[in-house]
Amino acid sequence: MVLIGVLALMTGCKNNSHSLLPNVSGKAGEVLVVIEREDWEGSTGVAIRETLADDTPYLALREPLFNLSNVPPASFNNMFKMHRNIVLVNVNPQNTSTGVVYKNNVWARPQAVVQINAADSDEACRLFKEKASVISEYFEQSERDRIIENSKRYEEKQLQEPLKDLTGGILHFPTGYALKKWTDSFVWIADEKQYTMQTVMAYKFPVRKEPFTVANLVAERDSVMQANVPGMFEGSYMTTSTAFEPVAKSLRYHGRDFVELRGFWEVHGDFMGGPFVSHAFYSPDGKEIIVLEAFVFAPRYDKRQYLRQVESVLYSFEWKKDEK
Numbered sequence: 612m613v614l615i616g617v618l619a620l621m622t623g624c625k626n627n628s629h630s631l632l633p634n635v636s637g638k639a640g641e642v643l644v645v646i647e648r649e650d651w652e653g654s655t656g657v658a659i660r661e662t663l664a665d666d667t668p669y670l671a672l673r674e675p676l677f678n679l680s681n682v683p684p685a686s687f688n689n690m691f692k693m694h695r696n697i698v699l700v701n702v703n704p705q706n707t708s709t710g711v712v713y714k715n716n717v718w719a720r721p722q723a724v725v726q727i728n729a730a731d732s733d734e735a736c737r738l739f740k741e742k743a744s745v746i747s748e749y750f751e752q753s754e755r756d757r758i759i760e761n762s763k764r765y766e767e768k769q770l771q772e773p774l775k776d777l778t779g780g781i782l783h784f785p786t787g788y789a790l791k792k793w794t795d796s797f798v799w800i801a802d803e804k805q806y807t808m809q810t811v812m813a814y815k816f817p818v819r820k821e822p823f824t825v826a827n828l829v830a831e832r833d834s835v836m837q838a839n840v841p842g843m844f845e846g847s848y849m850t851t852s853t854a855f856e857p858v859a860k861s862l863r864y865h866g867r868d869f870v871e872l873r874g875f876w877e878v879h880g881d882f883m884g885g886p887f888v889s890h891a892f893y894s895p896d897g898k899e900i901i902v903l904e905a906f907v908f909a910p911r912y913d914k915r916q917y918l919r920q921v922e923s924v925l926y927s928f929e930w931k932k933d934e935k
Contacts, residue, residue, distance in 0.1 A: 721760065770782070773793045905922050
């Protein structure tokens, strides 16, 4: 099982006076790399770009995971210290304690900082490669957490009830989302604008043999979508695209185990499509599988940030007990 272990790191280095810090700067999805020019152009910079600027998975067109910019340490002044995501490459022969350190809210909030302490450039490159996947997930979850915090600040709280009724838990939807469909086994909530659609769906089905295989998750998904998500034309409906095979992996987040499924959706009988991601996990009594799914339709725009925003809604899930 793949563990999202960076959450412990993210919460272990908080600044107690973070409430007094200024707000971060920079656009969503940006990472500032503080590194000497020769290292940025050398093997360390290559490793950083190959990881953090790699293609975002399951998008129709290529978009990097993060937009990178770099600045040498001598120019790393107060303006740059306000950035939302920072990689500090600290190469110094006098470094006696080497390794990768994760920090939150150092100069601003909500800020994510990764510091790589190395005695030389080769060691810096090796340290980054060893922790590349953890560093990438650390920044990814930091971006999600900012979105979740904003969602809770401007929340459509009336949308908690349909999810609580279906799953026993709640999601936090920001302003703009509205309920489209609510049955005993299916909920559809979306933020629909003229040229974009960000959608979250929730459904459940009885536990069967090997419920978390890709084949079984896709089969259940297609059955639910055909029954509940019609297209614009008669006989059209949402289904899972076969152009690219969906991929599943097991994750753990805030003590909750789930299987993430990523792929493309399309509409049978129409020419609509886009990326989706879902989280599948057991109900509290273990008798059903609950699926939370997020998908995006934005044919005119880049989709990375739209998908990251709606995926963050899935990560806001929490079990909710009745208040008496």
